[in-house]
Amino acid sequence: xxxxxxxxxxxxxxxxxxxxxWLDKAVAHAEKKKFDPNVLLQSRLAPDMFPLxxxxxxxxxxxxxxxxxxxxxxxxxxxxxxxxxEEIRPRIRAVIEYCSSFxxxxxxGAEARVIPLGFMPGKxxxxxxxxxxxxxxxxxxxxxxxxxxLRHNGVELGKQDYIGSLNLVDI
Amino acid sequence: xxxxxxxxxxxxxxxxxxxxxWLDKAVAHAEKKKFDPNVLLQSRLAPDMFPLxxxxxxxxxxxxxxxxxxxxxxxxxxxxxxxxxEEIRPRIRAVIEYCSSFxxxxxxGAEARVIPLGFMPGKxxxxxxxxxxxxxxxxxxxxxxxxxxLRHNGVELGKQDYIGSLNLVDI
Numbered sequence: 001x002x003x004x005x006x007x008x009x010x011x012x013x014x015x016x017x018x019x020x021x022w023l024d025k026a027v028a029h030a031e032k033k034k035f036d037p038n039v040l041l042q043s044r045l046a047p048d049m050f051p052l053x054x055x056x057x058x059x060x061x062x063x064x065x066x067x068x069x070x071x072x073x074x075x076x077x078x079x080x081x082x083x084x085x086e087e088i089r090p091r092i093r094a095v096i097e098y099c100s101s102f103x104x105x106x107x108x109g110a111e112a113r114v115i116p117l118g119f120m121p122g123k124x125x126x127x128x129x130x131x132x133x134x135x136x137x138x139x140x141x142x143x144x145x146x147x148x149x150l151r152h153n154g155v156e157l158g159k160q161d162y163i164g165s166l167n168l169v170d171i
Numbered sequence: 172x173x174x175x176x177x178x179x180x181x182x183x184x185x186x187x188x189x190x191x192x193w194l195d196k197a198v199a200h201a202e203k204k205k206f207d208p209n210v211l212l213q214s215r216l217a218p219d220m221f222p223l224x225x226x227x228x229x230x231x232x233x234x235x236x237x238x239x240x241x242x243x244x245x246x247x248x249x250x251x252x253x254x255x256x257e258e259i260r261p262r263i264r265a266v267i268e269y270c271s272s273f274x275x276x277x278x279x280g281a282e283a284r285v286i287p288l289g290f291m292p293g294k295x296x297x298x299x300x301x302x303x304x305x306x307x308x309x310x311x312x313x314x315x316x317x318x319x320x321l322r323h324n325g326v327e328l329g330k331q332d333y334i335g336s337l338n339l340v341d342i
Contacts, residue, residue, distance in 0.1 A: 003299075004175045004299070007299055007303050008303065010303075011304060011307070011308070013309065014304070025276040027177070028208060035225055035231075037309060045216070045319055045322060045323045046322045046325070049322060059327070113229060114340055114342055117339075117342055120339070122341060122342060123339045123340070123341065123342065124339070124340055124341075124342040125338060125339060125340065126338070128174075128175070129338045132178050132179065132181075132182040133182060133185070133334070133335075133337055134334070134337065136182075136311075136331075137182070137186065137333070138309070138334065139332055140308070140311035140312075140315060141311075141315055141330075141333060144311060144315035144316060144319070145311055145315065145319060147226060147312075148216055148316060148319045150215060151217045151218045151220060152217055152323075154217070159312075161196055162308070162312060163304070163305070163309065164304075164305055166296060166300070167297070167300045168288075168291070168294045168295070168296060169188075169285055169295055169296065169297060170293060170294065170295075171287055171293060171295040171296065
């Protein structure tokens with residue numbers, strides 16, 4: 001069962017790498033249109049939704065806490081202090097590096113764990129439910145919202161940028 | 172390993188149930204604002220993105236094909252002929268019913284399967300990669316885009332509508 005948790009962490013790590021390439025395209029778009037790319041970081045789809053910056057911060061946290069909590073490493077939530085692309089991109093890359101440091105064996109026994117919920121004292125979720133119902137659904141939420149904000153602002157992204165590389169086999 | 176595929180299908184089924192509740196709120200919003208809720212089905216975040224209707228159709232297909240392909244049931248892709256909420260909502264519910272008909276044992280041996288790709292003859296992906304890299308990432312894409320379009324158009328949805336119920340345990 002460790003393999004499925006390892007695969008989930010690898011997938012979220014890949015999605016952060018994809019996100020990093022979307023930001024390359026966002027910068028290129030801003031240069032072409034002659035506006036400051038940091039403007040995009042404050043863009044949102046509705047006034048009471050997170051802007052791009054917080055979508056990125058949340059996606060980073062999603063991937064990092066997925067790995068850490070399944071492997072029972074305690075991490076504190078970082079302060080979300082970034083204001084510019086120059087500040088947020090190293091955070092994305094640091095999380096990619098952190099998540100890439102896990103081995104399959106780090107998730108041995110994960111399926112039997114109950115993960116406590118900080119926002120609901122006395123309650124927790126089983127690892128399988130954490131991955132499926134909470135962390136996975138939530139991390140994709142922020143990844144897709146980041147993509148949606150960029151597309152809504154004219155950045156030229158396509159499904160291939162979203163999905164990234166595929167592990168194909170011959171049949 | 173069958174359990175993880177079963178859990179994935181259950182999760183996508185739950186997300187379609189959540190989507191159905193988002194549409195309840197969309198209808199309520201349209202009634203309050205006195206516009207035809209079917210207008211929302213043609214809303215998109217960018218002119219070269221799918222409108223809400225196609226996001227819903229794609230999310231339905233994502234869940235259905237996830238279950239069917241892992242269990243090696245051959246299904247044809249339905250014609251996307253729906254034009255109204257009255258037409259698309261029965262499709263959502265039919266897919267929920269179809270996906271709910273699977274048992275864990277339907278996925279026995281799934282981990283050893285290679286799933287052929289219709290759009291890339293001679294190539295396929297392993298079940299684990301199908302779930303993680305392709306179907307999962309793609310189905311969440313369309314679910315979150317549907318949510319994003321509704322939010323962008325003023326429908327009052329929150330994270331709880333997106334996540335739905337959680338399988339909590341006492342600790």
